[in-house]
Amino acid sequence: MAKLSKADVEHVAGLAKLDLTETEINKFLPQLSQILEHVGELGKVDTTDLAPTSQTTGLTNVFREDEVKPSSIDLDGALSGTDNTFNGYFKVEAILTERTDK
Amino acid sequence: MKNKLPLTIKETQDGLIKKEFSAVELVDSYLGQIKRYNEEYNIFLTICEDEAYKKAKELDKSGAYATPLAGVVTSYKDIFLTKGVRTTAGSKVLESYIPPYSATSVSRIENAGAIPIGKLNCDAWAHGSSGENSDFGSTKNPWNKEYVPGGSSSGSGAALAANMSLITTGTDTCGSIRLPANYCFSVAIKPTYGAVSRYGVIAMASSLDTVGPIGRTVEDVETVFNVIKGEDGFDGTVTNEERKVKSEKLKIGIPKEFFTGGIDPEVEKTITLAIEVLKNEGVEFKEVTLPSTKYAIDVYYVIQPAEVSSNLGRFDGIRYGNGRDAFGDEAKRRIMLGTYVLSAGYYDAYYLKAMKVRSKIISEVDKVFDEVDALIAPVAPTPPFKLGDKVSDPLTMYLTDVYAATANLCGIPSLALPSGFSKLGLPLGFQLMGPRFSENNLFELGKTCHRAMSYEPKVAF
Numbered sequence: 001m002a003k004l005s006k007a008d009v010e011h012v013a014g015l016a017k018l019d020l021t022e023t024e025i026n027k028f029l030p031q032l033s034q035i036l037e038h039v040g041e042l043g044k045v046d047t048t049d050l051a052p053t054s055q056t057t058g059l060t061n062v063f064r065e066d067e068v069k070p071s072s073i074d075l076d077g078a079l080s081g082t083d084n085t086f087n088g089y090f091k092v093e094a095i096l097t098e099r100t101d102k
Numbered sequence: 103m104k105n106k107l108p109l110t111i112k113e114t115q116d117g118l119i120k121k122e123f124s125a126v127e128l129v130d131s132y133l134g135q136i137k138r139y140n141e142e143y144n145i146f147l148t149i150c151e152d153e154a155y156k157k158a159k160e161l162d163k164s165g166a167y168a169t170p171l172a173g174v175v176t177s178y179k180d181i182f183l184t185k186g187v188r189t190t191a192g193s194k195v196l197e198s199y200i201p202p203y204s205a206t207s208v209s210r211i212e213n214a215g216a217i218p219i220g221k222l223n224c225d226a227w228a229h230g231s232s233g234e235n236s237d238f239g240s241t242k243n244p245w246n247k248e249y250v251p252g253g254s255s256s257g258s259g260a261a262l263a264a265n266m267s268l269i270t271t272g273t274d275t276c277g278s279i280r281l282p283a284n285y286c287f288s289v290a291i292k293p294t295y296g297a298v299s300r301y302g303v304i305a306m307a308s309s310l311d312t313v314g315p316i317g318r319t320v321e322d323v324e325t326v327f328n329v330i331k332g333e334d335g336f337d338g339t340v341t342n343e344e345r346k347v348k349s350e351k352l353k354i355g356i357p358k359e360f361f362t363g364g365i366d367p368e369v370e371k372t373i374t375l376a377i378e379v380l381k382n383e384g385v386e387f388k389e390v391t392l393p394s395t396k397y398a399i400d401v402y403y404v405i406q407p408a409e410v411s412s413n414l415g416r417f418d419g420i421r422y423g424n425g426r427d428a429f430g431d432e433a434k435r436r437i438m439l440g441t442y443v444l445s446a447g448y449y450d451a452y453y454l455k456a457m458k459v460r461s462k463i464i465s466e467v468d469k470v471f472d473e474v475d476a477l478i479a480p481v482a483p484t485p486p487f488k489l490g491d492k493v494s495d496p497l498t499m500y501l502t503d504v505y506a507a508t509a510n511l512c513g514i515p516s517l518a519l520p521s522g523f524s525k526l527g528l529p530l531g532f533q534l535m536g537p538r539f540s541e542n543n544l545f546e547l548g549k550t551c552h553r554a555m556s557y558e559p560k561v562a563f
Contacts, residue, residue, distance in 0.1 A: 012445065017426055018438070018442040024431075028332065028431075028435060029163070031435060035403060035496065038400060038403070039404050039452065039456070043454045044454065045394070045459050047462065050458040051458070051493070053461045056513030057296045057339050059296075059339065062339075064335065074338075078202065080202050081421055084420075090420060
């Protein structure tokens with residue numbers, strides 16, 4: 001398997017929205033490399049003709065009647081985790097900016 | 103309370119019915135124990151004194167002792183949502199989070215008459231085998247405070263050994279219920295995947311997470327399991343399936359792969375003794391082989407971080423909790439590991455491969471269950487280890503769970519049973535795994551074993 005590089009750690013941290021310090025990157029790089037090397041042992045197992053398992057219940061499509069049921073949380077409950085609300089909505093940072101070509 | 107605290111549900115309810123003590127007196131005693139020792143052992147993160155007294159007074163007034171958990175003082179791993187009571191998952195991300203609803207298992211336990219007394223320390227997000235990954239400090243093992251209590255449900259094991267609760271709840275994604283039970287001289291069931299609803303339990307790795315009780319006897323754990331199991335309409339994986347208890351002679355497999363290499367002689371000896379005890383009770387034993395289980399921990403350390411990275415993606419600090427900079431080291435490591443094995447170019451080599459090896463392990467285990475009714479194995483390779491011993495080396499810490507992974511990957515139940523103490527006075531035990539939904543068989547085997555060994559519940563102080 002490919003060896004993990006510092007650029008890989010930075011790339012992955014970016015994908016996962018983690019801001020890592022230089023010290024953290026230097027600490028995590030050898031630890032993650034060692035773990036990946038260990039799990040890389042799986043490459044040796046013959047898995048020809050085996051289907052992947054993503055869950056063990058054996059259930060497919062669990063349905064129920066499409067009807068309104070009492071909810072375990074109301075609007076106030078759902079918003080109770082933050083003070084940053086407006087008119088019953090969560091307030092978030094803007095993700096779009098003003099058009100500049102107008 | 104004049105007498106010592108009762109150690110089982112039956113002793114508790116008998117005492118209440120005979121008026122030997124009141125529920126309020128029980129709460130007084132447990133709170134006394136918590137106040138005396140919690141600072142030193144760091145077991146509770148939140149204590150619910152008002153809720154406990156309110157429920158106890160109601161019970162003393164109503165005398166409604168007929169419900170299965172009437173008067174049972176209970177505490178929850180702090181990963182179970184409790185309406186109006188802070189729930190942290192052991193992480194600074196949720197250090198001041200107050201949930202607006204309760205987990206199904208919490209509601210069911212309380213509807214069955216239990217008295218909630220508080221929330222228990224755990225490895226942050228249930229990531230760990232020792233309790234040392236909690237952002238609120240390590241929990242110490244009441245049997246010897248230089249040692250770990252096992253994780254990730256560290257407080258759930260320790261609260262029982264420290265006599266701070268009659269029963270506790272935990273979650274097991276790879277041994278996190280069984281290991282603290284094993285390291286704190288308690289009994290625990292890691293149920294079949296899909297037997298108990300995970301609704302309101304903060305998700306770690308969704309194809310592996312299970313919810314279960316820890317107590318001091320098989321009977322108590324069975325009682326709580328029967329209260330929390332079954333469909334709730336909120337977790338689509340849950341079914342009400344159940345296997346009939348087999349009445350004819352039971353046969354247990356000894357998987358030889360679980361008894362090679364790094365197993366501690368004292369752990370091996372306690373299992374050999376348990377096998378002898380069960381043989382005398384007429385249980386038959388047979389050596390079996392599960393060659394691919396040696397890859398279980400590697401499969402686990404691909405699938406679990408992959409699912410963790412997805413589940414922890416929701417913590418953005420917008421709707422509740424603090425931002426992603428509040429994650430501790432272990433959560434960051436797992437998020438990155440998971441993101442890496444799912445990222446373009448590595449998905450097939452790691453994630454898809456692990457899912458296929460998982461199928462291989464499942465087919466071997468299924469085949470063995472055609473021949474035997476249960477499997478006996480260690481919970482961990484060693485007795486409790488010292489605080490600090492593995493904390494700087496994540497891989498060594500991960501390998502603590504080498505014997506735990508199989509049950510989670512296969513979705514099968516496993517009963518952890520205490521069976522003795524090491525020369526250093528630390529708890530020893532083992533696990534019995536069975537086919538899906540065979541909890542009742544495991545409980546019967548556990549009771550037989552404990553009866554034959556004249557097991558008695560014990561607390562450290």
